[in-house]
Amino acid sequence: MRRIITATVQDRGGVLNRITGMLNKRQFNIESISVGASETEGISKMTFVVEISDRQKLEQLTKQLNKQIDVLKVSDITDKAMVARELALIKVVSTGHTRAEIQGIITPFRASVIDVSKESMTIQVTGRPDKVDALIALLRPYGIKELTKTGVTAFLRGQQPDNITEMNSMIN
Amino acid sequence: MKIEASLDVEVNGNLLTGADLLIKTLVDADVDTIFGYPGGAVLPIYDALYRNKAETPFEHVLCRHEQGSIHAAEGYARVTGKPGVVIATSGPGATNLITGITDAMMDSLPLVIFTGQVAENVIGTDAFQEADVMGITTPITKYNYQVNDIADLPRTVKEAFHIASTGRPGPVVVDIPKNISANITVDDYDDDFYLPGYQPTLKPNPLQVIKLADALSRAKRPLLLVGAGTKFADASVELKQFAEKYQLPVTTTLLGLGSFPGTNELSLGMAGMHGTYAANMAIYESDLLINIGARFDDRLTGNIEHFAPAAKVAHIDIDPAEIGKVIETHIPVVADAKKALNALLNTQIDQPDHKDWMDKLQENKKEYPLWYERTETPLSPQWLIEQVYNVSKGEAIVTTDVGQHQMWAAQFYTFDKPNNWVTSGGLGTMGFGFPAAVGAQLGRPDDLVISIVGDGGFQMTCQELSVVKQRKLPVKVIIVNNEALGMVRQWQETFYEERYSESLFSENPDFVKLAESYGIRGVRVDREEDVIQTLEDIFAYDGPVVADFRVVRKTSVYPMIAPGKGIHEMVGVKK
Ligand SMILES: Cc1ncc(C[n+]2csc(CCOP(=O)(O)OP(=O)(O)O)c2C)c(N)n1
Numbered sequence: 177m178r179r180i181i182t183a184t185v186q187d188r189g190g191v192l193n194r195i196t197g198m199l200n201k202r203q204f205n206i207e208s209i210s211v212g213a214s215e216t217e218g219i220s221k222m223t224f225v226v227e228i229s230d231r232q233k234l235e236q237l238t239k240q241l242n243k244q245i246d247v248l249k250v251s252d253i254t255d256k257a258m259v260a261r262e263l264a265l266i267k268v269v270s271t272g273h274t275r276a277e278i279q280g281i282i283t284p285f286r287a288s289v290i291d292v293s294k295e296s297m298t299i300q301v302t303g304r305p306d307k308v309d310a311l312i313a314l315l316r317p318y319g320i321k322e323l324t325k326t327g328v329t330a331f332l333r334g335q336q337p338d339n340i341t342e343m344n345s346m347i348n
Numbered sequence: 349m350k351i352e353a354s355l356d357v358e359v360n361g362n363l364l365t366g367a368d369l370l371i372k373t374l375v376d377a378d379v380d381t382i383f384g385y386p387g388g389a390v391l392p393i394y395d396a397l398y399r400n401k402a403e404t405p406f407e408h409v410l411c412r413h414e415q416g417s418i419h420a421a422e423g424y425a426r427v428t429g430k431p432g433v434v435i436a437t438s439g440p441g442a443t444n445l446i447t448g449i450t451d452a453m454m455d456s457l458p459l460v461i462f463t464g465q466v467a468e469n470v471i472g473t474d475a476f477q478e479a480d481v482m483g484i485t486t487p488i489t490k491y492n493y494q495v496n497d498i499a500d501l502p503r504t505v506k507e508a509f510h511i512a513s514t515g516r517p518g519p520v521v522v523d524i525p526k527n528i529s530a531n532i533t534v535d536d537y538d539d540d541f542y543l544p545g546y547q548p549t550l551k552p553n554p555l556q557v558i559k560l561a562d563a564l565s566r567a568k569r570p571l572l573l574v575g576a577g578t579k580f581a582d583a584s585v586e587l588k589q590f591a592e593k594y595q596l597p598v599t600t601t602l603l604g605l606g607s608f609p610g611t612n613e614l615s616l617g618m619a620g621m622h623g624t625y626a627a628n629m630a631i632y633e634s635d636l637l638i639n640i641g642a643r644f645d646d647r648l649t650g651n652i653e654h655f656a657p658a659a660k661v662a663h664i665d666i667d668p669a670e671i672g673k674v675i676e677t678h679i680p681v682v683a684d685a686k687k688a689l690n691a692l693l694n695t696q697i698d699q700p701d702h703k704d705w706m707d708k709l710q711e712n713k714k715e716y717p718l719w720y721e722r723t724e725t726p727l728s729p730q731w732l733i734e735q736v737y738n739v740s741k742g743e744a745i746v747t748t749d750v751g752q753h754q755m756w757a758a759q760f761y762t763f764d765k766p767n768n769w770v771t772s773g774g775l776g777t778m779g780f781g782f783p784a785a786v787g788a789q790l791g792r793p794d795d796l797v798i799s800i801v802g803d804g805g806f807q808m809t810c811q812e813l814s815v816v817k818q819r820k821l822p823v824k825v826i827i828v829n830n831e832a833l834g835m836v837r838q839w840q841e842t843f844y845e846e847r848y849s850e851s852l853f854s855e856n857p858d859f860v861k862l863a864e865s866y867g868i869r870g871v872r873v874d875r876e877e878d879v880i881q882t883l884e885d886i887f888a889y890d891g892p893v894v895a896d897f898r899v900v901r902k903t904s905v906y907p908m909i910a911p912g913k914g915i916h917e918m919v920g921v922k923k
Contacts, residue, residue: 197487239669245546
């Protein structure tokens with residue numbers, strides 16, 4: 177199963193190294209990690225997307241993260257109402273006559289063209305991971321020259337409704 | 349001749365340098381012994397040690413190899429309960445510590461390790477004796493620091509001691525660049541610390557205690573499995589009260605030996621790969637297994653599919669991440685072992701009805717005791733250990749190295765006290781035993797310290813005979829000399845059709861002469877009739893001794909759970 181786990185960590189030297197080293201040593205399968213500043217100075221937020229085989233392993237993961245001295249809080253938000261977003265930059269092959277076609281494809285995704293050259297255009301897309309993946313799939317036939325993703329960053333919604341499975345369906 | 353060096357900073361004798369500040373914080377931390385080895389990057393620290401000698405209540409012990417220093421610090425920590433303190437220089441000094449740091453991490457020993465580092469202006473340039481100590485030690489420490497501002501030094505050191513010695517103990521590294529230790533300090537620093545992410549849970553959740561109490565009252569085949577967590581929690585008294593109150597049988601892990609008196613009726617001895625039949629079968633048949641401070645290591649469990657298959661498992665541990673890590677746990681209790689046992693002692697629990705079980709276990713104990721073949725010349729190693737036990741009246745501190753002799757020491761030296769057994773469990777580090785005895789003797793100068801080692805492992809760290817001589821430490825080294833890497837030989841005999849690949853020694857040094865060359869008494873014994881007299885002599889002798897006991901080469905540690913087998917599939921249970 178795929179889970180989204182967030183951690184609040186103290187910004188100390190080596191914290192990222194310590195955490196990724198632990199994940200590697202204990203053989204957790206990490207799809208993405210994103211790290212950045214939080215609302216509080218000196219405290220960062222990390223978001224992990226992990227592919228995990230069972231509950232027991234998942235419990236180990238959260239416990240091992242919690243055990244880290246710099247980790248303040250760990251939450252598995254997969255089953256909560258949340259917002260999860262990522263950003264991708266996609267450099268796709270485009271010559272004069274495909275350019276308009278590609279424009280047409282990206283518009284419904286609210287993606288934007290941020291660079292154009294003779295043989296390519298670079299597209300920026302932000303959104304839920306499934307949306308980003310869908311756009312990438314549509315662009316693939318044109319020839320993707322370069323692709324980079326930030327990894328998912330996520331947190332809980334302001335309000336937790338009763339039925340949330342549907343809302344989160346995109347991450348499963 | 350006076351040579352002027354162009355140091356990074358000017359050192360003014362009257363002002364406090366980072367190194368002086370370090371010494372001061374070590375004094376504040378009540379350190380009494382430091383195990384260290386000098387070198388370029390720690391010269392300012394060694395200079396401060398020298399200059400402050402008159403005011404420092406601690407001793408610096410110069411082991412002859414950094415690995416010796418750190419194993420000594422581990423031995424010290426194990427027998428005193430206090431953190432062991434180590435200083436090493438940058439680069440090779442620091443990397444020589446790696447085995448010991450890993451060993452301490454695996455066995456949860458509190459250590460605070462100071463490594464020198466090259467000056468900050470050259471960090472990252474592959475400077476002379478630069479090693480990425482932070483990178484290398486991150487996976488093998490409970491925590492590590494590099495100090496990048498002198499004002500942070502006192503706080504960092506305080507934190508390091510706190511982290512190393514609380515919760516589940518472990519090693520903490522403090523990496524100090526040379527400019528930090530050499531520079532003149534500010535005097536306005538703040539050493540208060542707050543670690544919001546590190547708040548170990550000490551008190552058990554009362555609901556979990558009730559659950560456990562309830563399970564106990566219904567149990568027909570209860571069993572306590574005890575690990576070293578009870579020693580760190582200083583819980584032996586409570587453990588004994590609890591076991592006796594409900595007449596609970598007790599087995600321990602290798603590292604847990606002594607946390608419950610081995611001579612007590614309720615003791616089944618050690619469990620695991622070379623544990624007793626009674627202990628392992630008790631685990632196999634138990635219907636309530638209460639683990640207190642053990643981590644279900646694979647040498648204990650054997651094949652986990654067959655581990656305690658009938659049991660409800662309760663696990664008391666201060667480290668939540670150990671609970672459910674390898675064995676599914678029904679009643680998790682995150683707590684300090686002493687607090688959890690006190691909570692259980694203060695809970696009204698109906699006496700479990702388990703007389704049949706107790707009778708059966710006693711019968712197993714009687715029917716399947718540990719056994720060995722007795723030989724006279726060379727000696728049977730197991731018999732030798734029994735004599736060591738008898739002559740020292742079971743009261744010595746025993747350190748071991750790793751191999752057959754370690755298992756025989758665990759089997760045939762019965763421990764009644766918690767902090768007298770010093771062995772490398774998790775990492776199984778050859779070369780550990782003798783330097784650990786150095787640290788143990790320094791930590792407990794009035795106790796008899798016996799180091800039981802193999803002829804292989806002793807040669808990994810025997811250079812510490814120097815420090816034993818220099819410090820007049822009356823450590824008794826008992827070499828169980830089988831002219832082989834015995835444990836490797838045993839596995840090759842059993843699992844590799846006697847293909848003894850690189851495991852037989854024909855070229856050992858003359859250990860008696862080796863000892864004598866250090867100015868230490870050496871003896872050699874190969875006849876049974878000389879053993880007891882020799883042991884009496886050397887234990888009474890007021891100085892270090894190296895005793896080379898010649899034992900039978902071709903003998904194996906039994907009983908045994910072969911790799912991959914279940915805890916109920918022991919071989920070599922009877923003669
Ligand atoms: C540093 C290290 N290297 C290798 C091993 C693998 N090993 C385990 S036991 C053993 C043999 C030990 O021989 P010896 O010290 O003579 O003790 P004995 O088994 O004969 O009692 C070896 C090589 C180890 N545990 N540690």
